[in-house]
Amino acid sequence: MIVIRRACESDVEAISEMFQIAYGDDYFYPQYYDIQSLKRMILSDDTLFLVAEESDTGAVLGTASVLLEVGAHADLLAEFGRLVVHPQGRGQGIGGKLMKARVEFVQDRLHVGIVENRSAHEFSQRISHQHGFHPVGLLPNKFQLGDRESAALYVCHFGHALELRRNHPHLIPEIYPLAKLALENCQLNCDAIIEAEPRAYPHVKQFQIQEMESELYPVLLRFERGRIKHREIFGRMRLHYGLFQLRVSQGQYLLAYRDGVMVGAIGFMIDEHERTGKIFELVSLDDSPIYYLVSELVRRCREEYGIDYLEVDVSAFSTQMQQTLLENGFLPAAYIPAMVFHDVERLDIVRMVCLLTTWNGDALQVFEPGKPIADLVDQSLRLRTALPKLIQAVKTAPLFAGLSEEQQQYVAASAELETLPEGRVLFRPEDPADKIRVIISGEIEIQNCHAKTVGTIGPDESLGDLASVSEPSHRVLARVKSHGQAMLFSRDSLQQLVHTRPDIGMILFRNHACELADKLQRMNVHALFKQE
Known part of the structure; x- marks a missing residue:
């Protein structure tokens, strides 16, 4: 008989062993291999760790987690972490039992749950779908598992999340087809408004860029206060969380100066092991430095940081930012209804991805409900390769x-x-x-x-x-x-x-x-x- 329970310190070695068996030396979250890191995660109030135990032998045959603090403060957003089943436990329905237990444990604490399912096989996608999660995107080449591997993004809404959703998002045309599929998958009517002639932020280049040092933290913090009229980019970190949290999460900022005066900053995290990056914040004195900050970060990720994958969650109500990202090489990869809490409503989010490595979608294994979205993202990526030649043809x-x-x-x-x-x-x-x-x-x-x-x-x-x-x-x-x-x-x-x-x-x-x-x-x- 299989019993699902919360993990404790004595389960740490068994959990680590399962990850090593499943992923070898290539797993992109090395903390699952480190005993002390695993202990801290199991004892943390911000992480729920479950194990599947065989009652007769006491053997731990599966594990799954929920990361409860992945959004901004009070977002009520959680990520359902990797689910692993020991080879000896396969065929006993352990994966489904762990997912069911996770939902039951946390559903009263959440509005939105997301899960990034592996695309090398359908196992985790199928389990997510069976337990109320819906496909909303494909994150191309996000994981480093020997070769780069994509993730099928699924979402589930709890409580009053959809009642608090802000209606009628404003989207650039390139995002609309993805948004329509995602909203319909979540049993929502597509109420999006297409911006017929979107405009990006101004192309201004007269700025000096500096990376933030410790002594600049108080200056930037004072600058940030009052500099956000309405947030357009969302992430798990914010500058006001503190310098220590930024360092721990490998958070960095590029600062834009004009005539010696700070006029803008873009915050991002870099995972050197995984070769991925994420933009989590952008603040500016006015509109002028925004385009340049985005383009400069993309350039550095490509030429200096050695990044293969860069993502950003942008508000579905900010067409100017959407267009700015599009013109800097980002493509819409996921659309997540009611993902973040802002002011008194929950906003839809577009996850846009700048892929800085070669895309090959031939190895995708996508569960049937997610195929239309995966095909749409795949088509956009293939088109991106051909786009310069097509644009030249349009011109002549x-x-x-x-x-x-x-x-x-x-x-x-x-x-x-x-x-x-x-x-x-x-x-x-x-x-x-x-x-x-x-x-x-x-x-x-x-x-x-x-x-x-x-x-x-x-x-x-x-x-x-x-x-x-x-x-x-x-x-x-x-x-x-x-x-x-x-x-x-x-x-x-x-x-x-x-x-x-x-x-x-x-x-x-x-x-x-x-x-x-x-x-x-x-x-x-x-x-x-x-x-x-």
Whole structure:
């Protein structure tokens, strides 16, 4: 018989042994291997440690924890830590029993529980889902376990959390699809408002950057007071927690000066062993240093700190900060409803990730309920690799003439980069006309129903647009004449783009009409020459 109970000091060695068996020497939290660190965690009021014990033998066959102080003060937010089952205890339902017991122990103390499940297998994801947790994100390459491994983020709400949730978050378009999936997974209506033309904070560079030393702590603390009109970035640490807590958590600050006067600061934590970082605070005198502080931190993480993964939790009501992060290489990876308590309401949070290492999502093992979100994040990461080439194509193709720089980036982010091998047939007569391509390189040969060439499509020209507008299926055959690449839009993605960004839609429709007129004129001239 398996009994679940709170851990005590005598369980420390058995717990450490289970982690060593499960993860070898590569586990990203070395404190689980250290006997003294484990004792402190077990005795702490901020951590709940449970073990699964076999009643007949007294053997400890599983363990799980809840970290009760992971948010800002009074956030009522907890992280359900790693769940480990000894090989001798597998197949007895111990994982499910530990998760059930954790929820029962802490549900009266929490509003929000989160768990970062391993993506190398579905075991922990399945257990989380069975006990009321819902998939809200995928954290790419977050863990260092030999190779880098991703985490499927799940959330569960308790008590009055959702009653206190602030409605109608304001989001940039790139976040909206993720937010919609996460809210629906949590049985909430998607009430988000899309900011049609988001603007980042100003691009100002005239600042001197300094890392905070001990003697600057009182200066920064005085600066921080009254400098936060409304918080946009949230984390487990705050400057006013004290210098000791900052040092213990490896918290640091970059300070921005202008003409010798401090005007802003960004707080972050670096885990050198795990090669990860997290932004937990940003304060400023005005808007001017915010963009530069973010970009400077990203640069240092890439070039000096050797960081592979940098994350930040940004308010779902701060589109200016969301856009600033997006322009500095961050992508939305998770959307967590009602995660933090601020003023008198609970705010939704967007977890954005800057991935500074190569992404390869082929090894993902995602439990079925979380696949739509995982696919969305995976697609965004793959697009990020292709984005510079897509943006360049948008800048040169007549179909996109007149778009602003921000609009160009949005259109490029809505497309896929497609490779066109020589000889490939893109469509035949009667195939559905559900895709539009803008040729980046290479050449496409167009043949009629009699297999005669009637024209070619080259770089910067669009293919499939006439049929997709006027007919449900194609009337010609398109074959790749020479190897190249194309921007690929599905009909659905274009409709979504026009729906969310009517300002872009108007320009595309105008350009599309001009391009169609040009093509029809060329076709008439071609037919005239043939008659002569």
